[in-house]
Amino acid sequence: MPLIPSDNIRVWGFETADDADFFKGSMDYKNLQWDPFVSGYAFIIWYKVPFWIEKTFGATSVRNFMQKNFHSFSGISSIELQTATQSHGFTGNESNYATTIQKGNTDFSIKMQEFSGSPVRNLFQFWVSGIRDPESGIATYPKLFNCDYAAKNHTGQLLYIVTRPDANNIGQKNIEFACFYDAVFPVSIPLDHMNYDKGSHDSPEIDINFKGVFHMSPEVDNFAKKSLEDIHYLREESEYLPTGHSIGGADRMGDSQVKPGEFPWLKKDSVVTGWDKL
Helix, strand or coil: CCCCCCCCCCCCCHHHHHHCEHHHCECCCCCCCCCCCCCCCEEEEEEECCHHHHHHHCHHHHHHHHHHCEEEEECCCCCEEEEEEEEECCCCEEEEEEEEEECCCCEEEEEEECCCCCHHHHHHHHHHHHHCCCCCCCCCHHHHCCCCCCHHHHCEEEEEEEECCCCCCCCCCCEEEEEEEEEEEECCCCCHHHCCCCCCCCCCEEEEEEEEEEECCHHHHHHHHHHHHHCCCCCCHHHHCCCCCCCCCCCEECCEECCCCCCCCCCCCCCCCCHHHC
16 A cells, blocks of 8 residues: 555644635644644664674664764655656657656765764774775675674664654654664765864764665654654653753653663664564
8 A cells, every 4th residue: 555654653634724725825823733844853773783893882882872973864865756658649749657666765874973082983994894894805794703794794774763843752743754774884984084184173073874775664653653762862851841840750751761861772682673564
C-alpha cells in the first residue's frame, strides 16, 4: 500500500482546509489550526556501530560522542517518479507515463565539531582505514580483530529524527519526520582542516560523508517514537518551569526515569532486526 505516516508522528489534517479562506488568500488565524514547519530540531541515534570501533573507543562513549557532537545532517533529497514519453499521430504529440521510482538518498553527511586531540579525525581515520588501508589498499580490521571481512562487520545503523520545537514532549506527536539508514559506513578521512593559513585560528566543524541504505515507512515512524521514549534528551522537568513552579517529580517519560545528563543507550550487543520488512 502507499506510504502513509503512522499515528505516532505529526500529520496534517486535510479537514482543516475547510476553515481556510483561500479566496482571500489567507488561513484561519482565529482558530490557528495551522502551524508552520519550524526546522532546526533533530536527533541522530546510532543503533549499531562496528564492534571493532566500539572495542577500541568504548561502546557507549563512541555513540554518545557522535550523537552529542552532532551539528548538522544533510543529504536527504526528494524522491521522484521516473517517467517516459510516447508520441501519437502525424504531429508526434507526446504524453507521459510512469515507469519506475528510485528512493535514492544513499549519500548523506554529518557535521561535527573537532576538538584538541582530534577525536573526530581519529575515529573516522580508524574506521575508514580499517576498511581499506591507504598504504596497502587492503582491509586491516579482519586481521587485527580476528573476524571475517564482511559488510556486517564494518557498517552501522542510524536513526534520524526531526521534531517540533517541543522536542522533549514525547507522546504528543512531536515527530515531524524519521528515517533509518542500514549498511552505513564513512567514506572520508577528514584532513582538510589541518591546512595552514596565516592569521586564521578557527575551530573547525568537520563534514563526514557516509553511504547507507535509506528507509522511510510507518514502521520507522513507530520505531522513532519508541526510541525517543527510551532515550532521554532531558533535564529535570522543573528546569523548564518558571521559578516557584513544580510538577512533583524527576524527568519522567513513559515508564522509565533518568537523571539529568544520562543517556541510556541500547546494550552493546543489541541489534536492530527486521528492516528488510519495511
